[in-house]
Amino acid sequence: MAQTSAQERAERQLLESFERYDQYVDIVSAFEWLFTDVRVKQVPEYVLHFERFPRAKNPSGDELTPDFTAAFKSGNGLVGEIATIAIHENSVDKLCKQILRYDSLTSLPDGSGGRIRCTCDVILLVPFSVGAAAAQRILVDRMANADDSYKPTRAPIIVQYAREGEAYVFQRYSDPANGVLVETGREPPILPRLNIGLKIRAAQFVAIKAARAFINDGTDPLYLSTHLWTKTWPTQHGAPRRDPIKVNPASTANLLRRQHGRGSAGEVRAALELLAQAGLAAQQAKSGSWEVAWARLTRQGDSDIHKIIARRACGGTPTRSRRLATRTPSAYEQGSLF
Known part of the structure; x- marks a missing residue:
């Protein structure tokens, strides 16, 4: 309890x-x-x-x-x-x-x-x-x-x-x-x-x-992860697909600055770390880039994506997502990481 x-x-x-x-x-x-x-x-x-x-x-x-x-x-x-x-x-x-x-x-x-x-x-x-x-x-x-x-x-x-x-x-x-x-x-x-x-x-x-989407204050990680999930990645990747998408924090921050006037690599990393807690993302140890199971939630059709991410992030998944971060890309392709 x-x-x-x-x-x-x-x-x-x-x-x-x-x-x-x-x-x-x-x-x-x-x-x-x-x-x-x-x-x-x-x-x-x-x-x-x-x-x-x-x-x-x-x-x-x-x-x-x-x-x-x-x-x-x-x-x-x-x-x-x-x-x-x-x-x-x-x-x-x-x-x-x-x-x-x-x-x-x-x-x-x-x-x-x-x-x-x-x-x-x-x-x-x-x-x-x-x-x-x-x-x-x-x-x-x-x-x-x-x-x-x-x-x-x-x-x-x-x-x-x-x-x-x-x-x-x-x-x-x-x-x-x-x-x-x-x-x-x-x-x-x-x-x-x-x-x-x-x-x-x-x-x-x-x-x-x-x-504009953002303000001058540091961006809330849940807000940014939700924005990436529902706005940025659909624009970049089109329809959801089975394979995880690859995300680079620096290039994503540049894209946010071009589209909305604000974005930092550190804030993108914080959003990705929250998604990792939710079992929806994992960092690649060698490259420093990330892979995100973007199709996982889009298939559910729930408009309250931020509530789903918050619930998953607080539901006991952090240990699992840390383990996923060490897996190889082939494991992602097998659908066993997310």
Whole structure:
């Protein structure tokens, strides 16, 4: 019973991490739609560039990787950070330290490989369930506390989000201490929409999500293994076949970067290692490449591939998959490895 409980906890953690990353991809895609889709009234025309994978250094030399940025033609800009605040205070301190680094940003990507000088506002996106706690712990307990080191030039704008059916709702937390957007030269302003609640349907940003697929954060291994299984490998290999497919982490990462703008060999290896735990992949000791029993799950016709991978990975297969990694290719051909 204890072993079953441990397996269930491990499976739940995998699924929760997948769902959190998937939701963050939704949120960034929703804001990309808001700021770039020509069908949005009176917003994209004021946007110079929306950056999904921003990287910058502040004057102190800190490497900054917010979840997104938007530079406006008016000289204002947004820096977006998504966070789920934990109960312990260290979580809040770490978040405040992180977003304080954005305070010194004076330029944002301009879409042509360069940067444009901007007055940057920081939007902190948190679940509705922690909106009040975020306001109290960040704006009151820290920013308004004379003894605390968190003293940004301007207060961050805490925006709550929640999924309601097939849409996301974004609303600025109503508190006098909460930050406001600098919207000089931008008409109509965005802040009133956030004050009353901005609703964006998944159908509106689904094409953006399909085209980009990832965010600036390190990619969740279950999310990436599922993406490879359901999107990348079908494109590469066509219809499922009986023989395992060969996968090279470096070339796969290059393909992801070409197709979606982001990908690393290390993250691909982590996804393959998870598949190995599930008994669905094995590394070839001599070459360092991998073989994946890709047809194994596609034949099952289950759309919830991530749930199947998580269940198999937590179901006592790691020892077996390590043994498989030492087999020769001929064993794969005999169908005995997966």
